[in-house]
Amino acid sequence: KTSWIANSVWPPNNLQTIALEKFAAKVKEATGGELEINVSSGGALGYKGPELLKVVRDGLVPVSDMLISGVAGDAPIFQVVTVPFLCRDFEELKMLIDIARPYFDEQAAKWNQKILYISPWPGAGLWTTKKVTSVEDMQGLKTRTYDKNGALVVEATGGTPYALPFSEVYSSLATGLIDSVITSTPTAVDAKFWEVLKYYQPLNITIATNMVNVNLRAFNRLDAATQEKVLKAAAELEQELWDNIAVLDKEKESISNKNGIETVKVSGELMDALTEVTMGIRNDYLEGAPQEAKAIVAEFLEKVGR
């Protein structure tokens, strides 16, 4: 009987933690309790995110959930999933992930780990106090961003990016230090953004994805039958997560709407204009990106015909 700790930096009620709990339950059922996975959520083990590739590699935890682009500081190829305005919806994202998966698997193996499943986040939109219908409207926005790409996009559209810790976002909005936030619908619901914000522009600036990785040594210590059961559970869950993500996104959006947030329909022109304005960011990224990342993006763009 084996027992693993699975680390998640997200709080217990976050969709990724819920997914991880579900995975743990599936595995327990499939293996008849032979393999038990205990989820430790909310960063209780002291990890923040960017170091998680190393954490799993060294076996500090056998299993960990991690933001794929979050660990790109250690392996730049993982940045490819959050190039801004590359994917416009979940279908395109799935296409990109399918193209990238073999490269990712290879990279993970280099880090002594194996990707169990990849789970999407709802896309990051723009939450504001003023309605945004054009790039001009985005000028002068004071926007909280959580990563480099968000900051670059805000800068490209003429706003000021603020890299505030999440715990300060709410009060900063209330006091007017910032007037907009780049985030996805579940976060907006968790933080009750309707109390301080009015409009939601579903721009899909970036669509983030998580991967759940297992340390290879821990994995190889399982017998072949159990290994197979784990992988099967992971594959099933992955399918489920991708099938449900659009629904979940809509659900969270309508909760925001019910509480007074207006969803602003994003016009094709705005999308094209934003894609245009942020061209430099993608080009800069590709210039410094590893060969594999370039190949992934090229194949993807060909497939969607942009």
Place this chain on the structure above:
Amino acid sequence: MRRLLKWIINAIDWISGVGGFLTGVMMCLGVGLIMGEIVFRTFFNQTLYVAEEYAGYLMAMLTFCALAYTLRERGHIRMTFLHKVVVGRGRAYLDLACLTIGFCFCLVLIYFTFIFFWDSVVTGSRSMQISKTYLAIPQAFLPFGALLFALQFFSEMLKSFLVIKGDTEGIRIVAEATDQGR
């Protein structure tokens, strides 16, 4: 022999002082950096982009640089029941035991923070912010500070030894402080 010990003690105390000085410089840099960010934002509606990130590195760097200096100045606190009950030579032996524990802890700290730092060098880890800073640079201060800390523990052990021998001429013995700014 005693003269050599005293020379070592004073040399280490001096090095820890340098660590303290570096910390002071970093505190001032921190003020400058954050004030710069505030001024930029308020008057030019701009941001320095790196203020938040570098303030974090500064905090890690200054904490580690100051560990040894703080020990030298008796800034680190401990429970003092036993310390008060035991008097005279017994207290010096107790101190020596505690210092040895501290010294051993520092060796562990040096070893593992160095591995951590070196790992970042080898894998070329970068920050996920705009600056894409090599994390190994701020992380280098971890083993560095731990090394100073270990040295200072060693110096304090030598001091304890000299206290037991009753020969403290020419070295500085700081009394345990009770009035920290808390």
Place this chain on the structure above:
Amino acid sequence: MDLTTVSITLFILLVIFLGGSVWIGISLFLIGFGGLIFFTEVPFGLVLSNVVWNNTNGSAMLALPMFIWMGEILFRSRISQNLFNGLAPWMDAIPGRLLHVNIIACTFFAAVSGSSAATTATVGKITVPELQGRGYHPRLSFGSLAGAGTLGFLIPPSMMMLVYGIIGDVSIGKLFIAGIVPGALIALLFSGYILVRSLINPSLAPAGADRYTWKRRLIGLKEIAPVAVLILVVLGSLYRGWATPTEAGVVGVVGAFFFALLTRSLNWQVFLDSLQGAIKTSCMIMLIVMGAGYLSVAVGYLGITRELTLLVSEMGLSPYMLILILTVLYLILGCLLDGFSMIVMTTPIVLPMVQVVGFDPIWFGIYLVLMIELAQITPPVGFNLFVISGLTNEDIMTIARAALPFFLLLCAATVIVTLFPQVVLYLPDLMR
């Protein structure tokens, strides 16, 4: 491995290291080592380097040395003496007279200093000799100083709230704002107590020789001004959203320097002393924060938090019952531990439990600060007692007895805050 064995082992290690007078921060690391080495196969050393990096590398942490530095500058410049000179003419007309200066000056100074001991020391350095010289009742003067000095943690800025906010991932800005009303409430309770005692027995606070004129009072306002402006700037910049807590700390440092220059009490020595003091104090705290971070990660790996939270939710304790039990526990801990250790060692375990029964993390932060304030004035380890004992050469137990009425008033405040959580949550709710 079961919960009881693990807990007992950790407790024994705690007694050995802390009791054996090993430095608190290092003791916490060693207890964590014990937990991980005895009961898990987790590579304890690799966890160590991750924890020390993650617990020090964060911009929010920089607020800590900054607020400490600001307090140090005020402490070492003429600004604090001026505060007394300015307040004295105003207080002389109220029963209890200059005893109220202890309360008001502590409240004021608490609003610019993050620390209780610094508040007590700064105010006490000035009021203790003045009150003794004028023949005020010593027990009432020591007691009121000890009690009011604790406000340093409750009235923002507060080092305890910073540490709690960082560990519990609670908005530091909101915590700060939440401390204002309870702080004012306690100041009123203290002043009211002095008022009543002095009405019953006027000889406790004898009239002085000097009569204060209105002109003197107006001049006094000018002397209070620097601290008042600093409070406005620091809290204002937070509340108006010009600055994050870290930035407010830096604004405070710059402002303190500005006023020290203005009152011509800034020289190279004051600068160096304040910087050295700030470095020592914040590094001391950071070593404890790192050690506690490591211990709480070890506790996380051991699954203690999980099981305890489960236990509490299964026990189905009523919220008030849980708080009562916690209060008794904290009062006992508070006799022995200092505030930082109390926060950092208990928050990771207790915060999930109180959230289970429905308490707001902001409210719990304020409650925790109240518990630490109580700990500041209970023997044998109470930092305010140490400070006043240092100022007066009185025995610690004597001062603890003098502080007893104020200890009870603080307990009363805890009861009020628990029964009426709006006292805490009203202002932060306004920020929504």
